[in-house]
Amino acid sequence: SAGGEYTVIRWASDPNPARTEQMALFNRLYEDKKVRVILDPSADVQKILTQAAAGSGPDVFDIYSYATFALYASKGVMVELNDYMREAKLSLDDFWLHRRNALAVPTADAPAEADEYERFRIYAVPNNVTVSVTFLNRSLYDAVQRERQARNLAMPPLPWNHWTWWDYVLLCQALTKKRAAGRRFESFGSGGAGFGGGLNNFIYQAGGSFLNDDGTEIALDSPAGAIAAQYLYDLVNTFHIVPSAEDQSAQTGGGGWGGQSILGLYSAGKLGTILIGRWGLIKVRREARFTTEIYPMPRYVPYEEWERWMSDPEIRANPSLRDGPWGEISETGRHRGKAGEMGGRVTAIRKGTQHEREAFYFLEYLSSPDFNNLLTKDADAFGSRKQFSERYFSQPDPEFPDEDQHRSALLDAMEHPVAEQAAAYGAAFDITRLQGALGTNLINAAYQSADSTARQTYRFLGRMPDQSVVSNPTVGQAAVTEMSVRMRESLAKAKRNRTLSSRSHVLDILGIAILLVAIGIGLAFYARRQRAEMDA
Template sequence: MRVTAKAGVGIVAAGLVLTGCAAGSTGGSDGGSENVTISYTNFISNGGNEENLQTIVDAFEEENAGITVEVTTLPYADYATALQTDVAAGTVSDVFDIEYGGFAEYQANGVLAELDVEDPSVYRQSVLEAYQADGAQYALPSSFSTVVLFYNKDLFDAAGLDYPSADWTWSEELAAAEALTDQDAGVWGDHQPVSFFEFYKVLAQNGGQFLNDDGTAVAFNTPEGIEAAEWLVEKSGTVMPTIEQGQGTPDFDTELFTSGNLAMLHTGIWMFGAFADVPFGWDIAVEPGNTQQASALFSNGVAVSADSENQEAAQAFAEFLTSSDVMVQIRLDAGWELPAISDEAELESYLTRGDPENRQAVFDSLDEVALQPVVGEGQQEMQDIMSEELVEAQAGRKSVEDALASAEERINAVIGG
C-alpha cells in the first residue's frame, strides 16, 4: 500500500477552539460506574439507514452490558455546522462522525482523542492511515468509496478493442479514447471532470503532489503538475465534449454514459446503482496512471471526543461501529456504503452482486490512493480557485502554465504560503 498525495494542515478555524468544557456525556467516568451512557451524533444513517444503525447499536449494547448509546442523527447538509457549534460550546458528543476532508482541522485543534486500537489489522491500512497524524490514530474509518474507470463494453466490442486492464497507463487510455470517439455520431471516448478533485489525483498519478510536505504552500506548479493539467484539459474537444457542448454541467457525464454515447468515464463507485439498468454491458477498472496509479479515496470516519468522560466506552463503540461482523453484514445487506475492513472473505458477497463484474477493482484501487489535500478554513476557497483556473485553461482563455501560476499565487495567499 502506498499513499501518494500529501495532506497538509494549515489555518485553523477560530470557531473550533475548544472551551475546555466536558463533552456531552451523561454517564460517569470509565471504571467509576457500572452503567455508562455515551452519546453518538451521526449523519451516515440519515436518509434511510436509521434502522440499520439502530440494529448495530442494539448489538453493541447486548455485547457490552452496562453501556447505553444515545444516538442523534442529523442531515448531512446541517451536520458540519452543528458539529462546529457543539465543539465551540464544549457539548460535542462522546462519539461523532467525521469526514476525511475535515479530519486535519479537528485533529489540529485537539478535538479528537488519540485512540489505542485493539487490532489495527482489521482495517484497510490505506483508509486507516488517512485518520492518523504523527503516527497516532485519531479516528476510525467507517466507510470508503473510490473513483474508478467505468467503460462501455459494447462500444469496445464494436471497435474491436481490448477492455481497460489493470496495467493501463494514460497513453493506453488516450489511444482507446481516440479510437472510440466519433463526434459526428455523438460518441465520445472519455470523460473526466476538469476540477480540483480530479487534478490532485492525476497529479499524484504523475508523481507530483499538491501541497508541500508541511502543508504551508502549494507544490503543483511543476513539470509534473503542468503535464497532469494538460492531461485533463486537452481531452476537451478531442475525446471529450467541450464546455460549450455541455461538459461540466450537472449530471452531463452520467447522462452521456447511460445514453450509450460515452466509452469511458472517471467517477465514483457510488454510481453503481445509477448504471444498474443501462441497456448495454459495462464494467470498471482501476484508473490508469502515468508514472504510477493513484485512486481518489473518499471516506467517512468515527472519532471520540478528547473531552469525553467515558473514553474507554466511547472507543469500544467506535471500534464496534467500524469493524464488527454485525456492522459488516448490515452494510452489505443494505448496500449502505462499504466498510473499510481488511478481511476480503467477509466482503466476498459484495464481489458477486452483479454489475460491475470486476468489483475486485474497488479493493484493488485502495492499493495506491491519493488523499484529498486539506488546509483548514481556506479549504473551499482553495478548491474553487483550482477548479476556476483549470476551466480557464480548458476554455482556452489561459495557457496551462499561466493557469497553474495564477492558482499557485492565489491559493498561497489564502493558505498563508
C-alpha cells in the same frame, strides 16, 4: 440526547441510502447496551464547527478528507480516543496504512520505544476506504460498437489493467455522441477527473504531488503538475469528451442522493465512463438500467511514448507488445504511472457530547467484522479493517454474480495507493478550496496559455482513425503557476497567523509570570514593613 430508556446517538453523515441498514445493524447489535443511533443527514464542515463552538451538535460525525480532519484537529472539536482504543484492543495497525494520517496526530518528542497510544493522539476511526477506478457503461460500449461496425469503423478496445491516459481518450471519444440535430450531446465519454482523488490522481500518476511530505510547501508547479492540469484541460476543451459546466447543467441526471452529480449523470446513462470509488455502485445498483464493468484507472504514460507505439502497426494491434521504459512488455514498465489517492470517510466523537462512552460504541461498531462485511456487501467502498476487506477478493457474492468482473480492477487499485495530503499551519481547508477552483477553472477554460503560439499535435486522437487534434500545451503550466502563487500566499498567511498566535500566547504567559512575580515582591515588601512596624 436521551430517548426513554435508550441513549440516542446522533450520527452526522450523508443521506446515502446505505446508512439505513448500517444504523439498523448497530441498533440490533447494541440492544444490550440500550443505545440507538439516528441520522443527522449532513456533515457540513461549517455546521459541525458552529455547533461544536456552541456546545451542541451531533455526537459522532463523518469526515470526508484529511484536510477536514486537520482543520477539526486544529480547532479541538474531537474527543481523543486513545484510552477507548486501548480498552477496546483496537490498533492503528488494524486499519489501512494510507489512512493513518486522517485518524491520528503524531505526539511530539515521543520516545522511540513508546507504543502507538503514546506516539499518536487518535481522534477518529475509518468508516470506509476508497481508491478510484473506472466505471464503464458496457451496454453503451456494445451499442456503439455495433453502430461503428455498420459503418466499417474500428472500435477502441475495452480497458485492460495497464491501459493509459491516451487509450482512455480514444475510448471516450467513441462513447461521446452528439444529438442528431443541434449542438447538444446525447452522451459524453467521460465524467472528467472524477470523485475522490480527482486532479490529484493525475498529478500522482505523472510523478508529482500538490504538497511536499509535511505540507509546508506547495509542489503543484512542477512538470507533473503542469502535465496533469493540461490533461484535464484537454479532456474538456480539446478532446470534448467531458461535459463543461454548461453541458452538465443541460444534462438530466437521476433523482435522489447524487442525482445531479457526475454519478447521477452516469447512472442515468448520460456518461460512458466515470472515475470513482467502489461506493458509486450504491446508486448504480439502484438506478442504472445498463451493465457496469469496472477497470483500473488509466495510467500516465508520456504522450510521445504512446504515439510511438501507435505508429507501429504490430504494437498498435497488440498492446502487450508495448516496449520501452513504460511498456507492458516489462514488469517494471507496466506498473509505471499507476497511482490513486486512498480516501474515504472517518468518524469522530464531538468534544463536549454528553454521551461519550455510548458514542464510542458506535466507533467500535465501525471497526467490527459485522459492519465491515455489511459495508463491502452493500458496495459502500471497502471497510476500515484491511483483513475483512481483502476477503472480498476471494469470496464471490452470489447476489451480484456480474460483479465478479470488478475484482481484478479493485484489487489493482488498492495495490497502488497514495495517502491524502493536507497543508500545514491550519491552511488545509483553504488550500483544498483552491485545489477545487483549479479543477473548475481548467474545465471552464479560464486560464490563458503561457505562450499563445505554442502547439501540440495529438496524432491518432482525432474522432476518426488516424486523425489528429491540436492543443496549446502551455495552458496547464500557466494554470499551475497562477494557482501556486495563490496557494503560497494562503500558506504564508496561515504560517504568519500561527506564529503570531504562538508569540501572543508566549507573551501572555510571560506577562502573567511577571505579574505574579511583581505581586510576590509586593507581598514580601508589605510583610517586611508590617514586621518592622510591629518591632518598633
